[in-house]
Amino acid sequence: MAARKRESVARMPSSDATFSYNEFLARFPDNDACLDYLRDKFFAEGTECPKCGKPSKFHRIKTRSAYSCQHCGHHVYPTAGTIFHKTTVNLQLWFYAIFLMASTRCGISAKQLEREIGVSNKTALRMFRQIRTLLAEDGDEPPLSGAVEVDETYMGGKARAYPKRTRAEHLARKVPVFGAVERGGRVVAKVMPDALAPSLSKNLHSYVLPASMIYTDEASAYTRSTMKKYQGHHRIPHHAKIYVQGDVHTQTIEGFFGLLKNGIRGVYHSVSTKQLQSYLDEYAFRYNRRDQATPMFWAILDRVEKSPALPAA
Helix, strand or coil: CCCCCCCCCCCCCCCCCCCCHHHHHHHHHHHHHHHHHHHHHHCCCCCCCCCCEEEEECCCCCCCEEECCCCCCCCEEECCCCCCCCCCCCCCHHHHHHHHHHCCCCCHHHHHHHHHHCCCCHHHHHHHHHHHHCCCCCCCCCEEEEEEEEEEEECCCCCCCCCCCCHHHHHHEEEEEEEECCCCCCCCEECCCCHHHHHHHHHHHHEEEEEEEEEEEEECCCCHHHHCCCCCEEEECCCCCEECCCCCCCCHHHHHHHHHHHHHHHHHHHCCCHHHHHHHHHHHHHEEEEEEEECHHHHCCCCCCCCCCCCCC
């Protein structure tokens, strides 16, 4: 293939929040373009060489996915320590998988990715699990504040006629999920070991600032002792079939749970307990960036970082 003159691979802002397939192909036409993007991200010109410590320019080694320091010749690998570490899959296919995930409102299944890019189902599953690690909040996000709706839901399917179980027995087979959302703002969704007051209190205190007004339903788990540290607490009596009373409601968090359940039901059909938190992270990531001007593709790709647990070069 003839050598291609490439533009700088630093991210360019789009005019709106979309990033089309044609734009993707122009930006990342092949594996080398993707590798250059990672080189510019981690080893831009002027970055200190990990070995000699001098500000350097790193030159591509044609026979490897590596670049060498202009001073000492030390090899650095842009993919080392990232989700692409030791991958045998073409980097353009990795970037395209991110593009596909970012281009839908509810994500795509590993089976669809398998068909789209021609990899095995096992490889597609591994790629998606690696990409979803980018979507978890890294702890730098501030706690929720202001008017915050709090609720819990259960993941695990509908009750079947046979064998007959009580509601308590059926819920015991499901996975409880804590949810809290700022009105007009961000959402937090976390798997809980149970839906009892101590678990709800722990999550509430971890993710919501005390100077917040809390809105919940009438569930007994939202105890007075749990809520006393907050500015205020309003309940909406769902048992009386009242769902909105002035500004007292939990419609926002229930709307998020609806998006989550419909998306999983329609795209993934079922999710294992082990992987459920990663799916919650994916849907929360999308929800929290619904109004941002940056295309979702760049929002995900910008989160690729080197893990301290893996070699960085």
